Amino acid sequence: MALIVQKYGGTSVGSPERIKNVAKRVAKFQAQGHQVIVVVSAMSGETNRLIALTKEVAANPDPRELDVVVSTGEQVTIGLLCMALKDIGQKAKSYTGGQVRILTDSSHTKARILNIDEAPIRRDLNEGNVVVVAGFQGVDEHGNITTLGRGGSDTTGVALAAALKADECQIYTDVDGVYTTDPRIVPEARKLDTITFEEMLEMASLGSKVLQIRSVEFAGKYKVKLRVLSSFQEEGEGTLITVEEDSNMEQPVISGIAFNRDEAKVTVLGVPDKPGIAYQILGPVADANVDVDMIIQNVSHDGTTDFSFTVSRGDLDKAVGILEGVKAHIGARAVESDKTAAKVSVVGVGMRSHPGVASKMFRTLAEEGINIQMISTSEIKISVVIEEKYLELAVRVLHKAFGLDAA
Amino acid sequence: MALIVQKYGGTSVGSPERIKNVAKRVAKFQAQGHQVIVVVSAMSGETNRLIALTKEVAANPDPRELDVVVSTGEQVTIGLLCMALKDIGQKAKSYTGGQVRILTDSSHTKARILNIDEAPIRRDLNEGNVVVVAGFQGVDEHGNITTLGRGGSDTTGVALAAALKADECQIYTDVDGVYTTDPRIVPEARKLDTITFEEMLEMASLGSKVLQIRSVEFAGKYKVKLRVLSSFQEEGEGTLITVEEDSNMEQPVISGIAFNRDEAKVTVLGVPDKPGIAYQILGPVADANVDVDMIIQNVSHDGTTDFSFTVSRGDLDKAVGILEGVKAHIGARAVESDKTAAKVSVVGVGMRSHPGVASKMFRTLAEEGINIQMISTSEIKISVVIEEKYLELAVRVLHKAFGLDAA
Structure with a gap:
């Protein structure tokens, strides 16, 4: 019982x-x-x-x-x-x-x-x-x-x-579980039998909206076994969200490909590379309740650097307006923006112990002629920003390259 | 305050x-x-x-x-x-x-x-x-x-x-208060400034549905000053429902004329006049969840009597069906019914101290040629059953006869 x-x-x-x-x-x-x-x-x-x-x-x-x-x-x-x-x-x-x-x-x-x-x-x-x-x-x-x-x-x-x-x-x-990616884009997408909490958090925040992030965090914290199932199907085991990766099992390196179409890119060009500059740029943006996603600061060159970040498209005009206002104060050369960005991420706890995931991802995209505009990494995720028109293609080729296609 | x-x-x-x-x-x-x-x-x-x-x-x-x-x-x-x-x-x-x-x-x-x-x-x-x-x-x-x-x-x-x-x-x-009767029938109906709880109970149960009977009983019991007012009018004092008649004031004998159109009459003819006969007739009716209103038993004649009661019209067929079933058992001669009955009541605490209300009521109806089929009285109310087609006429003439018409 x-x-x-x-x-x-x-x-x-x-x-x-x-x-x-x-x-x-x-x-x-x-x-x-x-x-x-x-x-x-x-x-x-x-x-x-x-x-x-x-x-x-x-x-x-x-x-x-x-x-x-x-x-x-x-x-x-x-x-x-x-x-x-x-x-x-x-x-x-x-x-x-x-x-x-x-x-x-x-x-x-x-x-x-x-x-x-x-x-x-x-x-x-x-x-x-x-x-x-x-x-x-x-x-x-x-x-x-x-x-x-x-x-x-x-x-x-x-x-x-x-x-x-x-x-x-x-x-x-x-839905009947968590999938390796959106089946509407990749018909070969597979339902996962298990996924770790960390992976689920990355997948959810990246746009695979199956579960409330907060409940996943909560379940992870209190070690509650969480299972996603369909209420419209009689059978099926759904996807079990596990507290930790099962070391006894052959773990796939990558669990899924997440993506987000609602991305816009802002770049502040030629800002002086000095302490506090990130706060001077992002402080006013945060004060205006604009959620910033990826943040990239390139290495310094002649004492100045380029600072890029992404926001949701609805917030782009607001963010650019704010930065135009503080541009002179922070000594930036220019503010550029791009509404046609999209983000693709490969997610998997397995990448901790398997080097080479990033290079495989970049090579796969390069082979299709897809240019990478920004890169951001975490322990269990690699995200890239690309032109939106390549989004479906990128998801499909990555899904196949990492062996996620259904047999 | x-x-x-x-x-x-x-x-x-x-x-x-x-x-x-x-x-x-x-x-x-x-x-x-x-x-x-x-x-x-x-x-x-x-x-x-x-x-x-x-x-x-x-x-x-x-x-x-x-x-x-x-x-x-x-x-x-x-x-x-x-x-x-x-x-x-x-x-x-x-x-x-x-x-x-x-x-x-x-x-x-x-x-x-x-x-x-x-x-x-x-x-x-x-x-x-x-x-x-x-x-x-x-x-x-x-x-x-x-x-x-x-x-x-x-x-x-x-x-x-x-x-x-x-x-x-x-x-x-x-509505903006309690009226002497329904203004749709008697345009001269007046709003009452005050009415006693007992009168209100008789008015409400007789079809003037302004207040829940239970709340009126409750207010009477706990001596709560209760006032009925219109939520759609800015001005107006409504009607105050008082705990007891104010002996300092000139009390009208009659406070209002209530009526109920939804009445049907059932008469069981020639039943043996012996103890328990009322229960034998009404017991099966009550068991079928039929609400009985007025009940009249005439004096005995040659050892048999006629037994009449009223029910709401929707229950008439059910009541008659039940009585046809027990007719032989209780020794009744016949069961008659009439769907065209209506009830008119004069209500007022003043009738306790003013004799002659009943005779005035009966005379007023007689002068209009309205036949009275049943009569029932309480301390502060006299009800009669008449043919429905005379209902409006009866309410109007009684309203006028008891001095309720607006000046």
Whole structure:
């Protein structure tokens, strides 16, 4: 008998019919002798509907009251799922975040979980109940309703799994696992049976949006076994996200090819190479809430250097405007920008012990005549910025070169 | 400075625009130096939408989970109203039933309020907040969400007014008060400045549906000053529902004329006049969940009697079918029914001290050639059943005869 936490997202519970399907799936699991805790999101579209309502009554909706309104979305789902379970003869009990209780700090709309009271859930499970918990929400020490921010239901699932020492936390979504790359670009892409947390973080932040990054970090920290599965398929093992690479197994060097089309490149030319220059350039950009991704500073030449970074395309004009304003102050020669950039990354914990990944990547791209504009590396990832028009080609050839194509 | 509880029903908060209007009204009250607790219902249509959802996932929605789902309707409204108040510069704080807490028994979907914790509300009021409480809901001793049943928001308002010893509980609705009769039938109908609780109970149960009967009983019991007002009019004192008749004032004998068109008459002819016969006739009818209104048993004649009662028209066929089935067993000669009945009542605490109300009523109807089919009386009410086609005429002539027409 295992204790399993299952999380179903908004699409999986998007209609009464789908909620009934989830109930059947959960009841089947329970019938196999497992104990099941289910975490659910609001029905798809519901959170947006509620937010739209708040904007109609207030120009700047108060965060405390926003949480009161928005948290009703998940509350409706837990009630519906429990009555669907009872309707097919499965004992079940619902909990709002406040009822569990999932104690958070008081940062409304982006609260952090501090503690979970596992006793009442444990008692209900032992009495044969499926326990259904509202994702995305909690309560602060004063009894105020809080929410964890978008995607917070994944975090609720992982946090419950950690608190109750569950054997596994299963995230049900509309894909059947994590793939070596996007199958829409590379039809030969393979579903991974396992991926490490570190790789998953790199894949997720690079655009393979299957799991909330925060929940992956959380699962890594508390060593929760996390599995991504499809809620629309009866069979399949999904992808298991493991705490560490299994040294007993033949580890592939590269686990996947990630990419991001939404990149724009900014280069500040001829800046004096002196301490503090990076801060002088990026400080004002960060102050304007522009997220900077890759940052490259070339070696000095005649006392000046070129400084490049990438931002999302929507932020490009803002970033360039800011830099034009400080250009004279920092003594730069010019500010250049490019909206046609794209980023491709090879990710894999195996590259730690296998040298030559970078050179293989660069050679593969060179053979196709693809020019590399920027390079950035980490322990388990190599990213390059290239012209956007070569993106699909680059992903395909790298996927093949690193032996990821399905047999 | 007064402490006022204001309750706004579903129509009054039926759209973002209307919620903003309620916010303005409440803020104005607060600006006059009063302390205000607001109780709100779900936006009109929302409760029905949620109930429809539950019926799509379960044939027999579990009552505990039904309360979890349905209580979100009021939770959305409290959040929206508070953010609308803050948006116009008025401090405000929302409370769900569980947050107050409004302690109830565990009878899901029809819970009774046991206790209200007034301390947190008192503290918020003293800090200058408008306190907004979700109507219709509470929490049992185990932390389960409960609801009070339809119309329960009025009860929440009265219960809060009682717990906090408020100066007045104002029920805002879509009419501007309680009238001597329905103005659609008698254009001369007057709004009453005051009415006693007992009269209100008779008026409400007879079809003048302004207030939930249960909340009126509650207000009477705890001596809460209750006032019915329009949420769509800026001015007006509405109707005050008083605990007892004010003996210093010239009391009108009759306060209003109530009526009910949805009546059907059943007569069981020639039943043996022996103990237990009423139960033999009405027992099976009650077992079938048919609500019986008036019950008349005529004096015995040759050892048999005629037994008549009224039911709502939708229940008539069911009632007649049941009685045809037991007719032989109880020894009745025949069962007759009439779908064209209607009931008219004169209501007033003044009739206790003024004899002659009944004879005046009967004479007035006789002068118009209206035949009386059944008569039933209480301390403060006389009801008659007449042919439906005479209903409007009867209400008009009685309204005039008892001096209720506006000057």
